[in-house]
Amino acid sequence: MNNKAIILNNRPSGMPTASDFKLITEPIPQIGHGEILLKTVYVSVDPYLRGKMSGTKTPRFELGAPLSSKIIAEVMESKNENFSVGEHVSHYLDWKEYLVSNGEGLVKVEQTDAPLSAYLGVLGITGLSAYFALLDIGKPKAGETLVVSGAAGAVGSIAGQIGKLMGCRVIGTAGTDEKVELLKTKFGFDEAINYKTTPDMKAAIAKACPNGVDIYFDNVGGPVSDAVIAHMNNYGRIPVCGSISNYNDTVEPMSPSLLPLVVYKFLTIQGFLIADYAPRFLKGTARLSSWLKEGKITYSETILEGFDRLPEAFIGLFEGRNEGKMIVKI
Incomplete structure (x- = not known):
C-alpha cells in the first residue's frame, strides 16, 4: 500500500492555485527503535501557510518538499514506550497520510472534553x-x-x-x-x-x-x-x-x-x-475547555473529507468558503 503526500510544486503568485501543489505517492515508512508510525486523521488548514509557501514567512516551505501544519494523528505502530497503539497525538507534521516520529513534540489528545477536531480549533x-x-x-x-x-x-x-x-x-x-x-x-x-x-x-x-x-x-x-x-x-x-x-x-x-x-x-x-505563549498553553486550554463545557462559548467547523482535498481546502480560505475552522478529515 502506498503513502500519499502533498508537496509544494510552485511558489504562488497572487491567489494560490491547484497547480501550486502536487500529490505524490511513496512507500509507507518502516519504524525503528524509539519511533512510532502515525496515520493522519485531521489536518488544520490555515491562512498563515500562504506566507510559508511564498517564502515571506519563515521557516518557509521548500519546493519539492511536503507542506506541514497542525495535525491530529493516530498511533498505528509503536516502538516507543511513551506511546501506545490507538492513542491520538497532535503536532506540526508533514502533509502525509502516514508519518514516522520519534515522539518529540507530540501532545496526546483525548475525546473527553470535545471531539478530536476541536483540538485543531477552539481547544488548539x-x-x-x-x-x-x-x-x-x-x-x-x-x-x-x-x-x-x-x-x-x-x-x-x-x-x-x-x-x-x-x-x-x-x-x-x-x-x-x-x-x-x-x-x-x-x-x-x-x-x-x-x-x-x-x-x-x-x-x-x-x-x-x-x-x-x-x-x-x-x-x-x-x-x-x-x-x-x-x-x-x-x-x-x-x-x-x-x-x-x-x-x-x-x-x-x-x-x-x-x-x-x-x-x-x-x-x-x-x-x-x-x-511566545507556549508556557501558558495548558492554562489557556483549560479555561477555554471550561467555557466550552459550560456552554459559554461555541464553535463552527468546515470539514472536507479526503487527503486529496487539502489544496482545495486551503484555496477555499481565500474565497471565504469556510465557516469557522477549516479542517480536512483524512
Whole structure:
C-alpha cells in the first residue's frame, strides 16, 4: 500500500492555485527503535501557510518538499514506550497520510472534553490565539466596544465570544449575509456588517459603534481595518492576528497613513506569535475547555473529507468558503 503526500510544486503568485501543489505517492515508512508510525486523521488548514509557501514567512516551505501544519494523528505502530497503539497525538507534521516520529513534540489528545477536531480549533492554536491576543493585548474591560474583523472565521468567532464574556459590546465584520446572521445568532455578537455589500464601511462602523471603538481584533487588514481604526478611541488597543486581505497581493497595497492616528489617539498596535505563549498553553486550554463545557462559548467547523482535498481546502480560505475552522478529515 502506498503513502500519499502533498508537496509544494510552485511558489504562488497572487491567489494560490491547484497547480501550486502536487500529490505524490511513496512507500509507507518502516519504524525503528524509539519511533512510532502515525496515520493522519485531521489536518488544520490555515491562512498563515500562504506566507510559508511564498517564502515571506519563515521557516518557509521548500519546493519539492511536503507542506506541514497542525495535525491530529493516530498511533498505528509503536516502538516507543511513551506511546501506545490507538492513542491520538497532535503536532506540526508533514502533509502525509502516514508519518514516522520519534515522539518529540507530540501532545496526546483525548475525546473527553470535545471531539478530536476541536483540538485543531477552539481547544488548539486557533482558540489560544483568540484568547491570548484579546486578553493580553486587547485588555478588554466591561462596557467597552470591541470590533472583530474576519469574525466568522476560526479565530475571530472565538475572540468575539471571549469579548462578550468580558462584558464588551461586540461588532463583527464578515463577507456574506449568512455569516453576518451566524455572528448574531450562534456567536452572540451585538452587531455584524457585511463588508462586501456595504458601500461605506466608515459610515457603517460609525453607526454600529456610536461610542467609538476601544479594541479592534484585526484578522484581515486592508480597507476594513482602515475603516475601523479611523473610529478608534483614545488609548485604543489593536491586537493584529492576521492580514488575509493582503496575503495574495502582487503589488504593494495603498492605504491611508495610520501614524497620525496612532500618535494623536495614543493607540497600541501589536502583532504576536502564538508560540511566545507556549508556557501558558495548558492554562489557556483549560479555561477555554471550561467555557466550552459550560456552554459559554461555541464553535463552527468546515470539514472536507479526503487527503486529496487539502489544496482545495486551503484555496477555499481565500474565497471565504469556510465557516469557522477549516479542517480536512483524512
